[in-house]
Amino acid sequence: MSTQESQPSGRHAIVCGGSMAGLIAGGLLARHFERVTLVERDRIEEGPRQRKGVPQAQHLHGLLTRGMDILCDIYPGFREELKAAGARFLDMSAEHAWHMAGLWRPRLPSGVQFHAQSRPLLEWTVRKRLLALPNVRVVDGREVTGFQVSPDNARVTGVRLRVPGGGQEETLEGELVVDATGRGSRTSQWLEALGYPRVEETRIHVDLGYASRICRPPPGFEPGWGLMSIFPNMPQERRFGAIEQIEGGQWLVLLGGWHGEHPPMDDAGYLEFARSLRQPHLYECLQKAEPLGPISVYRFPHNQRRHFERMRRFPEGLAVVGDAFCSFNPLYGQGITTAALQVEVLGACLREGVEGVAQRYRRRAGKALEVPWLLATSGDLRFPEAEGRRPPGLGLLNWYSERFQRLAGHDEEALRTFVRVLHMLKPPAAMFAPRFILKVLTARPDAAALSRVPECPTSSSTSQAA
Numbered sequence: 001m002s003t004q005e006s007q008p009s010g011r012h013a014i015v016c017g018g019s020m021a022g023l024i025a026g027g028l029l030a031r032h033f034e035r036v037t038l039v040e041r042d043r044i045e046e047g048p049r050q051r052k053g054v055p056q057a058q059h060l061h062g063l064l065t066r067g068m069d070i071l072c073d074i075y076p077g078f079r080e081e082l083k084a085a086g087a088r089f090l091d092m093s094a095e096h097a098w099h100m101a102g103l104w105r106p107r108l109p110s111g112v113q114f115h116a117q118s119r120p121l122l123e124w125t126v127r128k129r130l131l132a133l134p135n136v137r138v139v140d141g142r143e144v145t146g147f148q149v150s151p152d153n154a155r156v157t158g159v160r161l162r163v164p165g166g167g168q169e170e171t172l173e174g175e176l177v178v179d180a181t182g183r184g185s186r187t188s189q190w191l192e193a194l195g196y197p198r199v200e201e202t203r204i205h206v207d208l209g210y211a212s213r214i215c216r217p218p219p220g221f222e223p224g225w226g227l228m229s230i231f232p233n234m235p236q237e238r239r240f241g242a243i244e245q246i247e248g249g250q251w252l253v254l255l256g257g258w259h260g261e262h263p264p265m266d267d268a269g270y271l272e273f274a275r276s277l278r279q280p281h282l283y284e285c286l287q288k289a290e291p292l293g294p295i296s297v298y299r300f301p302h303n304q305r306r307h308f309e310r311m312r313r314f315p316e317g318l319a320v321v322g323d324a325f326c327s328f329n330p331l332y333g334q335g336i337t338t339a340a341l342q343v344e345v346l347g348a349c350l351r352e353g354v355e356g357v358a359q360r361y362r363r364r365a366g367k368a369l370e371v372p373w374l375l376a377t378s379g380d381l382r383f384p385e386a387e388g389r390r391p392p393g394l395g396l397l398n399w400y401s402e403r404f405q406r407l408a409g410h411d412e413e414a415l416r417t418f419v420r421v422l423h424m425l426k427p428p429a430a431m432f433a434p435r436f437i438l439k440v441l442t443a444r445p446d447a448a449a450l451s452r453v454p455e456c457p458t459s460s461s462t463s464q465a466a
């Protein structure tokens with residue numbers, strides 16, 4: 001993506017919401033507009049901090065390589081800055097103790113990085129870059145309450161804003177309004193009130209519960225992995241866990257489960273939940289770790305996709321990005337990368353001019369969601385409780401994908417391909433190359449593959465394949 005625009009094509013753009021999608025969009029828009037104003041409901045404080053508007057920030061937030069690549073296009077040097085701020089960059093398979101489809105993955109270099117850091121650190125590092133842009137202004141402590149529109153309602157011409165909870169409304173005029181207010185976005189309702197058709201929405205129920213805790217690893221413990229994750233055999237099992245090494249040498253421990261299998265918030269219950277995972281390693285690590293704070297929980301009811309691309313009529317001057325457009329089961333770590341993909345699409349549309357950008361963008365952004373949506377929801381639809389239409393061939397796709405994951409447990413090329421698909425560097429079709437189809441149908445894991453266990457503090461774990 002070329003982000004060096006020689007001449008701004010518009011005068012003023014407004015971004016609503018200053019979380020990851022808004023911060024990425026702001027950087028892009030600063031290249032296309034003379035001025036950008038970002039409006040955020042929370043008061044923004046200096047440094048990496050938790051805040052009310054992003055309750056998910058207490059939980060594990062890995063950044064996929066595709067997302068990092070786009071961030072670096074928009075903010076050159078971002079990768080180095082995040083690393084210098086303390087983030088850990090981990091090879092997705094060599095430094096990841098990864099149990100999936102009944103096997104520990106081989107610890108071979110994949111060349112693909114998983115970027116591990118706390119969410120506040122990630123957001124703050126991006127925000128600093130946005131704030132350094134001379135044509136960007138951040139208005140914090142203001143909530144957007146609706147759109148300003150042209151007399152015929154055909155064009156969004158700005159927003160109304162006020163101090164949260166009351167106060168005098170102000171207006172802000174702009175040629176493009178970008179909604180990055182997250183999953184709770186009110187764009188659908190505001191459009192309907194203006195006489196636009198109701199936005200179709202697809203939901204896939206997951207009833208996911210996350211419970212996270214920051215811990216200090218056992219003294220002197222150098223396990224050779226920076227990320228450990230233990231996935232269940234779906235759909236029979238529903239519980240998962242992960243430990244991510246973040247800045248400051250801390251562990252961010254995550255336990256979770258689908259459809260009511262939610263981890264408890266008390267110490268004993270939390271540990272017991274870890275013990276119930278399919279492999280004992282995470283439990284053994286957690287047992288020896290020192291908790292540094294309380295257990296934070298987050299409930300995620302459903303995947304949610306708003307089909308702005310399908311609307312028969314849609315106003316000019318408006319673009320929706322990030323969770324406001326589509327919000328996924330967070331377990332697959334795709335949210336920020338998908339927001340970045342949408343911003344990339346917005347950039348391509350803006351290069352064709354500001355006029356007509358809303359229509360071009362919503363259609364192409366809707367299309368760009370196809371792959372992330374498929375990656376996130378095909379697994380979730382394996383649970384019988386997941387309401388929602390099953391696309392044709394889903395059973396076959398899931399069958400193949402599980403076999404492919406088992407193949408990736410002992411076949412280097414399959415592993416590297418799988419990692420690239422997960423990080424959105426290759427399309428899922430890459431897993432269907434004829435040589436893989438043959439291997440998937442014939443391969444058996446070798447004995448060596450079954451003896452790769454990650455280190456844990458007690459070194460007593462020998463439990464292996466499912």
Ligand SMILES: Cc1cc2nc3c(=O)[nH]c(=O)nc-3n(C[C@H](O)[C@H](O)[C@H](O)COP(=O)(O)OP(=O)(O)OC[C@H]3O[C@@H](n4cnc5c(N)ncnc54)[C@H](O)[C@@H]3O)c2cc1C
Pocket residue numbers: 016017018019020021022039040041042052053054056059060061062063064142143144145180181182183210298300321322323324330331332333334335336337339
């Ligand atoms: C538990 C959990 C774990 C996750 N883990 C990952 C992960 O590992 N990797 C990953 O890539 N993604 C992950 N995600 C998804 C990720 O958090 C989001 O995709 C990402 O934050 C982008 O969201 P957003 O910026 O669109 O919206 P949000 O992050 O929800 O932010 C919306 C912003 O808009 C502001 N706002 C809301 N309404 C208004 C208004 N009316 N006026 C002004 N401002 C307003 C809010 O204060 C907030 O700052 C996870 C999500 C959850 C729930």
